[in-house]
Amino acid sequence: MAALFYIVAGVAVLAALSVVLQRTPVYSALSLIVVLCSLAVLYLLIGAEFLAVIQVIVYAGAIMVLFVLVIMLLNARRETPGDRSRLAPLLGAPLLAVFLAEFFFVIVKQLPRGSESSAAPLDSGPAAIGGLLFRNYVLPFEVTSVLILVAILGAVVLAKKEL
Amino acid sequence: MPADYFPVLVHFIIVVGLAAAILGVSAWVGVRRPSREKLSPYECGIAPVGDARERFSVSFYLVGMLFILFDVEAAFLYPWAVVYRSLKWFGFFEMFMFIVVLFAGFVYIWKKGALDWSR
Amino acid sequence: MATSSEAISLLLVTLAKVAVVLFILLTAIAYLVWVERKVVAHIQSRWGPYLVAPHGLLQPLADGLKFLFKEDIVPTEADRLVYWLAPFLAFTLAFLSISVIPFGESFQWRGHELFQITDLNVGVLFVLAVTSLGVYGIVLAGWASNSKYPLFGGLRSSAQMISYELSLGLALVGVVMVSGTLSLRRIVELQSGVWHAGSHSTFLPHWNVLVQPVGFLVYFTSAIAETNRVPFDLPEGETELVAGFHTEYSSFKFALFFIAEYANMVTVSCLATLLFFGGWLGPVFGPSWLHPLLSVFWFCLKVFCFLFFYIWMRGTLPRFRYDQLMAFGWKFLLPVGLLNILVTSFLLAWQSS
Numbered sequence: 001m002a003a004l005f006y007i008v009a010g011v012a013v014l015a016a017l018s019v020v021l022q023r024t025p026v027y028s029a030l031s032l033i034v035v036l037c038s039l040a041v042l043y044l045l046i047g048a049e050f051l052a053v054i055q056v057i058v059y060a061g062a063i064m065v066l067f068v069l070v071i072m073l074l075n076a077r078r079e080t081p082g083d084r085s086r087l088a089p090l091l092g093a094p095l096l097a098v099f100l101a102e103f104f105f106v107i108v109k110q111l112p113r114g115s116e117s118s119a120a121p122l123d124s125g126p127a128a129i130g131g132l133l134f135r136n137y138v139l140p141f142e143v144t145s146v147l148i149l150v151a152i153l154g155a156v157v158l159a160k161k162e163l
Numbered sequence: 164m165p166a167d168y169f170p171v172l173v174h175f176i177i178v179v180g181l182a183a184a185i186l187g188v189s190a191w192v193g194v195r196r197p198s199r200e201k202l203s204p205y206e207c208g209i210a211p212v213g214d215a216r217e218r219f220s221v222s223f224y225l226v227g228m229l230f231i232l233f234d235v236e237a238a239f240l241y242p243w244a245v246v247y248r249s250l251k252w253f254g255f256f257e258m259f260m261f262i263v264v265l266f267a268g269f270v271y272i273w274k275k276g277a278l279d280w281s282r
Numbered sequence: 283m284a285t286s287s288e289a290i291s292l293l294l295v296t297l298a299k300v301a302v303v304l305f306i307l308l309t310a311i312a313y314l315v316w317v318e319r320k321v322v323a324h325i326q327s328r329w330g331p332y333l334v335a336p337h338g339l340l341q342p343l344a345d346g347l348k349f350l351f352k353e354d355i356v357p358t359e360a361d362r363l364v365y366w367l368a369p370f371l372a373f374t375l376a377f378l379s380i381s382v383i384p385f386g387e388s389f390q391w392r393g394h395e396l397f398q399i400t401d402l403n404v405g406v407l408f409v410l411a412v413t414s415l416g417v418y419g420i421v422l423a424g425w426a427s428n429s430k431y432p433l434f435g436g437l438r439s440s441a442q443m444i445s446y447e448l449s450l451g452l453a454l455v456g457v458v459m460v461s462g463t464l465s466l467r468r469i470v471e472l473q474s475g476v477w478h479a480g481s482h483s484t485f486l487p488h489w490n491v492l493v494q495p496v497g498f499l500v501y502f503t504s505a506i507a508e509t510n511r512v513p514f515d516l517p518e519g520e521t522e523l524v525a526g527f528h529t530e531y532s533s534f535k536f537a538l539f540f541i542a543e544y545a546n547m548v549t550v551s552c553l554a555t556l557l558f559f560g561g562w563l564g565p566v567f568g569p570s571w572l573h574p575l576l577s578v579f580w581f582c583l584k585v586f587c588f589l590f591f592y593i594w595m596r597g598t599l600p601r602f603r604y605d606q607l608m609a610f611g612w613k614f615l616l617p618v619g620l621l622n623i624l625v626t627s628f629l630l631a632w633q634s635s
Contacts (some may be wrong), residue, residue, distance in 0.1 A: 008192075013563050024361075024362075025210070026422075027363075030364075030422075042184045044165070049165060049402070049403060050242070052239050052245035052405050053408055053410075055414065056411040058234060058235060061411060061413075061447075062230060062231045062234040063231055063413075065227060065230070065421070065440065065444055066224075066228060066230070066344070067225045068421055068422075068425075069224060069440065069441075072424075072433070073224055075219075087224075089248070108510075115170055125404070126241060126242045126245045127245050127246055130242030130243055130245050131246050133239075133242060133247075134243055134246060135250075135256060139256060140590060141239065141257070142257070142264075144235075144259045145260070145265055148232050148268070149264050149265060149267060149268045150236060150269035152229065152232055152271065153271065155225060155229060155232070155272075156275050158228075159221050159228070159277065165291075165403075167400050167401065167403070168400070169291050169400075170292075170296040170299070170381065170399045171378075171381050171399070171400055171408075173296045175374075176400055177297075177300050178304070178373075178374050178376055178378060180324070182373045182374050183370070185534055185538065186366065186370060186535065187534070188350065188371070188534075189354060189537075192350060193350070193533050194352075194353045195353060218494075221426065222441075226441045226444065229353055230444040230445065233537060233616070234414075234448065236450070237448065237451045240451075241406075241407060241458060244456075244458035244459040244462075245462055245464060248629060248630065248634065250629045251631050251634050251635060254627070258623075258627060259624065259627075262620060262623070266617075273613065278609060280608045281595060
């Protein structure tokens with residue numbers, strides 16, 4: 001169990017690095033798909049099976065398909081290192097250090113002492129999630145429909161069909 | 164991980180191994196007599212014209228975008244369907260509202276011609 | 283996992299099940315190709331394969347060996363890594379969803395279910411998730427080849443697959459609503475028995491197809507499009523796109539795409555059988571040791587009927603035009619799928635009140 005967690009988490013981190021470091025956009029997109037799928041496995045490891053499959057269906061299977069399509073549509077080629085700003089590394093390096101320090105501070109502070117006791121398995125099957133979503137959180141659910149509606153309008157406006 | 168998923172992991176590893184083995188063996192035993200013509204992109208026997216990676220119709224982008232939105236809708240439908248019998252009329256009106264709002268968006272894209280591919 | 287001996291026995295039983303299932307599936311696919319060539323040939327008044335062994339029965343073996351020894355061409359313009367990755371992905375994903383398919387009634391041996399690799403609480407969604415990733419094999423094959431026909435074919439296929447994936451998913455919601463579960467085994471078990479008209483029992487089986495006829499039609503139509511088969515095989519419409527996304531592929535890399543397409547056909551046929559046609563349920567007779575085997579037989583028979591229907595369609599129907607195809611998916615199947623959900627939920631709510 002723990003070994004599986006470290007393997008999958010390692011894959012996720014390496015793939016995330018690869019997203020940033022790859023120069024070919026399609027490789028970056030593929031790495032991102034690997035990141036999202038390993039996240040799904042991590043969800044599985046804490047027992048959230050419904051979340052895991054939805055993660056794959058929506059993120060890896062829908063949003064990343066759009067990414068790959070757009071990369072193909074725009075014919076994005078290998079990125080060539082152009083004129084980089086000289087200021088970027090000067091500003092970026094200290095900022096990165098600060099963020100990392102903050103990040104570790106929060107993690108160390110938030111980490112429960114002892115073992116994985118806090119990660120007690122919750123009931124996160126589809127029935128439990130459905131019960132919560134459609135009884136306790138009805139308003140957020142209905143508002144989501146308006147959000148999706150706005151996104152539909154946005155997609156059509158962006159694609160400039162008949163405008 | 165729920166124990167049910169352990170066999171899926173085993174199955175996945177075996178299938179990956181099988182695919183890798185097949186590709187490996189095929190690359191190993193296959194003949195190799197490359198020539199410049201053979202390795203050029205297939206274009207019905209004519210010399211290739213231009214680069215393949217051109218820009219394409221924006222309709223593909225639009226379809227991808229609309230697919231995501233309706234996929235998110237479907238993601239809501241599954242947990243709803245599982246608990247539907249206990250929700251009864253409340254569940255019906257809940258989802259009715261949801262689908263009606265999205266259907267308005269659907270009618271909009273239809274009227275805007277976003278679903279017409281002949282143009 | 284409780285103790286290590288239990289874990290080891292689970293591992294061994296799983297390994298055995300996976301080996302058997304993969305062997306049967308690969309053999310079935312090989313002979314499905316043979317059946318397809320024979321049936322289509324007879325529909326068109328030809329003989330089909332008949333040279334290798336009587337009735338060409340060893341033709342799949344000959345084809346496989348030929349694929350293996352063919353030259354493995356990688357076009358100079360291609361992106362080598364992705365060019366390898368695409369058939370690999372297509373094959374792996376096509377074979378992954380079989381792991382949640384139950385082949386027969388619950389039959390346990392030392393606490394291990396024998397006729398299913400594993401039953402998941404979210405089995406239906408697992409199959410959909412794997413299917414939703416399947417598009418990458420095709421789109422990456424088109425992109426990596428860096429050649430015009432594959433690129434167009436790959437783009438078209440991906441747009442077609444994502445469009446029909448929507449109606450495929452919506453068509454299943456009706457069944458989930460009726461069953462109240464996403465476990466494939468449970469959904470079949472809920473379909474046992476016969477219909478009752480008042481106090482009389484009829485001979486009609488309690489299959490979901492009778493409750494969800496519209497859902498079934500939407501599902502099966504989308505499934506044919508999702509697997510890129512006739513009449514929705516636009517991506518490989520040879521008259522305009524040569525062979526679509528796999529134009530540049532040869533040798534066993536091509537064969538992997540080919541096998542993946544047939545494996546996907548088997549998966550969607552299994553799903554249609556399980557969700558709408560009562561899975562392994564059928565007439566049971568004879569001694570009790572025969573019953574589990576009978577259930578596997580009924581399951582295979584139903585799946586074969588769907589596969590035969592696929593082949594029959596291929597021998598009968600012409601191909602759609604691309605704009606017609608997209609319009610059919612978005613303007614017909616999608617609204618019908620949504621309407622089916624609303625009508626089903628209305629009827630269920632009415633029935634329960």
